[in-house]
Amino acid sequence: MHVPDGFLNAPTSVATGAVAAAGVALALRKAQDELDERTAPLAGLTAAFVFAVQMLNFPVGVGTSGHLMGGALAAVLVGPWTAVLCLSVVLLVQGLLFADGGLTALGTNISLIGITTVVVGWVVTRAVLAVLSKRPASVVPAATIGALVSVPVAALVFVLLFAVGGEASLPLGTLTVSMLGWHTLIGIGEAVITGLTVSAVVAVRPDLVYAARGLRPALQLKQADGTLVPVGAPEPAGAAARGSVRPLLIGGSLVALALAGIVSFFASANPDGLEYVAEGEGFLETARDHAFGDFALADYGDVGGIPVGLAGILGVAVVVVIGVVLFRLVGGRSSARATENAVR
Template identity: 65%
Template sequence: MHVPDGFLNLPTSIATGVVAAGAIAVALRRSRSEFVDDRKAPMVGIVATLIFAAQMINFPVGAGTSGHLMGGALAAVLVGPATGLLCISVVLIVQAFLFADGGITALGTNITLIGVVTVLVGWGVFRALMLLLPGRRWSVAVASAVGAFVSVPAAAAVFVLLFAIGGAVPVPLDAVMAAMVGWHAVIGLGEAVITGLIVSAVLATRPDLVYGARFERPARVRSAAEVRA
């Protein structure tokens, strides 16, 4: 979903740049409350590296657009939504300036779509499901997978909205919508599987490093009277 230069007009690119800058400023403040244990520093680096590698694998989906894994929900669950957004933003900046993956003028758009939207939607779905599910360890993995699945087509839908407002290339809107939302729903399935597997693996070895695990609720211990009853 890396948007290239010139795909959206200048006013739309500036507007998304303002949104991205504001989101990063908020994330910088809130990440302090998420990153309170120095033992979690390596996890931040690992998450950023993993997302960087996953996003570098791009494939065309039609209408001049491409698709790839995003990692917003994964980052939010592993290191927290604010820190996760910062990880993705750094990855996108490095990709844009060093690998020409995504346009420089579209950097704000890419951070807004791949970072802000996927993190907010993925984390929101995760938290909602953790309130509904039993709150066991498996619930963390399931909720993260569902959050990942929903976040990908959500970001694609926001891109279609931005293109409808400020598209600067002669591509029919219905073609962009079909290519982006349709294919990214399929990509979302893959992202859900990968996210669930990674979160499950980390939970099995170092649950203390998973930010989302703090919402796990221990099973209630039955009293002796309840057992006799």
């Protein structure tokens, strides 16, 4: 659901840009509490994985397709504030290198995909976890439901923005039904991808999943009088041997590269849900050409004749580099602050 330039008027785009800037600024400060030297590389990998999977449009109906947004997935894996930064990096790289999502609409896309899906996905995930058993495996169904809900809610937010500043006049009831209908189907795909990914990470390294923190129940000893005394949660089997995050980073990087470099060739060529609705409702022509639409990597290499797989690999590499540098800086500030507080 990458919004192009031209769908929304200038005041609305400026307003969403301000919201995005404020959200990213707050995330830069709050993410310090979520990141450290061990989790910063994982956040970079999460951003690269989201970028790779967003290239894989899957069919959701006759003539249309959808792709992962990734807000709930990123929030569950690395925390909601870090997730906002992950999605913002992805959207920035997509807009600047691949002409995917308008430049004047960058704030809109960050507000919709980088903030709305993260907030909704995280809130729903936490709400579902509150009623499930307190164990890491519960994160999987909770994240699945959070992902499912986040997509149609983001679609509704777009409808509200269009009602305020859309560049075309059309019945909002029809637009709402169309956006909700198609993006509910896309949300099912989002839920499946999110559930499978979170399940894989929880199975291998539950200690690295942000949403699983604190879910391992404390071991209790029964005293002579029958009372139970908590003695702390046991370390998972093999935790010492699995202390390094390097195997997960290597494996995750290979998966992201394979998805972007190989599987992307088989992605659906049909327009995504927003483009399909825009064409059906008659406001697709309000979209303006991307400022970088003539660049070689535009449309993931299609403009410059570059194979989509090669463009995808380049995109993954760029996102990883930007993400790791950014998250190490943010995590480093957190470590420095903790050291300063300890000295005091």
